[in-house]
Amino acid sequence: MLSTQGYAAMTARTALQSFSFERREVGSHDVLITITHCGICHSDIHQARDEWGGSIFPMVPGHEIASTVAQVGSAVKKFKTADRVGVGCFVDSCRRCAPCREGLEQYCEAGMLLTYSGRDKDGQATQGGYSTQIVVDEEYVLRIPSALSPAGAAPLLCAGITTYSPLRHWGVGKYHKLAVVGLGGLGHMAVKIGTALGTEVTVLSSSEWKRKDADRLGAFAFALTSQSETFTRLQRRFDFILDTVSAPHDYNAYVSLLKTDGTLILVGAPDKPMPLEPFPLILHRRRIAGSVIGGIRETQEMLDFCAEHHIESDIEVIPIRQVNEAYERVLKGDVRFRFVIDLASLK
Numbered sequence: 001m002l003s004t005q006g007y008a009a010m011t012a013r014t015a016l017q018s019f020s021f022e023r024r025e026v027g028s029h030d031v032l033i034t035i036t037h038c039g040i041c042h043s044d045i046h047q048a049r050d051e052w053g054g055s056i057f058p059m060v061p062g063h064e065i066a067s068t069v070a071q072v073g074s075a076v077k078k079f080k081t082a083d084r085v086g087v088g089c090f091v092d093s094c095r096r097c098a099p100c101r102e103g104l105e106q107y108c109e110a111g112m113l114l115t116y117s118g119r120d121k122d123g124q125a126t127q128g129g130y131s132t133q134i135v136v137d138e139e140y141v142l143r144i145p146s147a148l149s150p151a152g153a154a155p156l157l158c159a160g161i162t163t164y165s166p167l168r169h170w171g172v173g174k175y176h177k178l179a180v181v182g183l184g185g186l187g188h189m190a191v192k193i194g195t196a197l198g199t200e201v202t203v204l205s206s207s208e209w210k211r212k213d214a215d216r217l218g219a220f221a222f223a224l225t226s227q228s229e230t231f232t233r234l235q236r237r238f239d240f241i242l243d244t245v246s247a248p249h250d251y252n253a254y255v256s257l258l259k260t261d262g263t264l265i266l267v268g269a270p271d272k273p274m275p276l277e278p279f280p281l282i283l284h285r286r287r288i289a290g291s292v293i294g295g296i297r298e299t300q301e302m303l304d305f306c307a308e309h310h311i312e313s314d315i316e317v318i319p320i321r322q323v324n325e326a327y328e329r330v331l332k333g334d335v336r337f338r339f340v341i342d343l344a345s346l347k
């Protein structure tokens with residue numbers, strides 16, 4: 001077994017702390033990855049605090065992993081030592097069901113094996129990227145193009161693909177008007193990727209101080225969700241709305257901003273259900289849909305797209321000892337726009 005250092009939540013109610021654990025030995029199809037950077041996704045906070053239920057403790061969070069290959073198993077074909085690689089939200093799936101065969105492993109019928117807080121085939125809990133190293137089957141490892149910095153690329157492994165995948169799936173492009181609700185880790189990637197796809201992007205935010213950032217990120221317009229005037233002025237304006245908000249909020253208000261046949265896509269994952277008004281949907285044939293991350297093939301496509309369009313995440317790099325403070329700042333919306341942990345600080 002490979003002795004590994006990390007930071008873990010020992011329970012849902014305790015701060016993260018230093019934690020030693022074991023990784024499996026490098027199997028013939030495995031890649032051993034030295035982790036240099038790991039993003040802090042809001043999902044890490046939801047799960048470390050067991051807000052969705054089913055969390056496994058102790059939990060080393062982290063699924064926005066950027067790194068280099070330290071060692072490869074005897075049968076590994078895709079990677080060699082020193083390659084720059086990434087690992088996202090899952091590290092295995094059944095590989096046999098229809099979604100897996102189509103490259104939609106995130107919709108695996110047996111359930112994808114989460115990078116952390118999952119149960120591996122041997123019964124061991126998986127542990128994520130707030131750690132020095134990880135062992136992953138080569139089929140679930142991504143290649144990070146050399147044009148991207150490891151720190152700026154790390155958040156692409158979740159925030160990047162979670163916004164890229166629905167925009168591509170619904171064919172959002174230059175003839176569409178897109179609204180992005182919530183300008184956080186996911187939201188700022190949606191603005192960058194949506195703009196690169198040629199779409200007119202409007203940011204709907206609860207934070208006035210983000211107005212300038214929206215402009216700098218390439219947004220066409222910015223509107224405050226705290227003002228009722230926003231919801232009257234923008235009635236029936238958008239073809240698509242991508243909702244990235246992490247806390248419970250009223251979806252009905254956003255439905256009314258869609259054109260006929262418009263789609264509200266939920267990617268933000270609050271822990272409480274919300275009531276729906278049927279008539280605003282019925283009368284304009286509008287849709288509410290959801291989307292979770294993306295498959296391995298599409299994640300590689302997104303990384304290559306970001307390299308081609310010079311897109312990285314806007315980040316604040318922190319040493320791991322600041323992780324608990326960073327969690328509190330994410331909850332207050334006080335980050336531009338993603339914290340990334342420098343894992344050299346753990347050694």
Ligand code: NAP
Pocket residue numbers: 040041042043044046158159162181182183184185186187204205206207210244245246247248249266267268269270291292293330331333337
């Ligand atoms: P984040 O950086 O914290 O951004 C969330 C944004 O939502 C905030 O910046 C804020 O934007 C807005 N917001 C937060 N609390 C709010 C409140 N009480 N009222 C109104 N607006 C609020 O989080 P993230 O990492 O982008 O993740 C966002 C959500 O997506 C989380 O629930 C996460 O678990 C989920 N997620 C889903 C997937 C998926 O595959 N579907 C993948 C990753 C993450 P403004 O200040 O602009 O209003």
Ligand code: ZN
Pocket residue numbers: 041042043044063089158159
């Ligand atoms: Zn995430």
Ligand code: ZN
Pocket residue numbers: 093094095096097098099100101105107108109110111
């Ligand atoms: Zn499957």
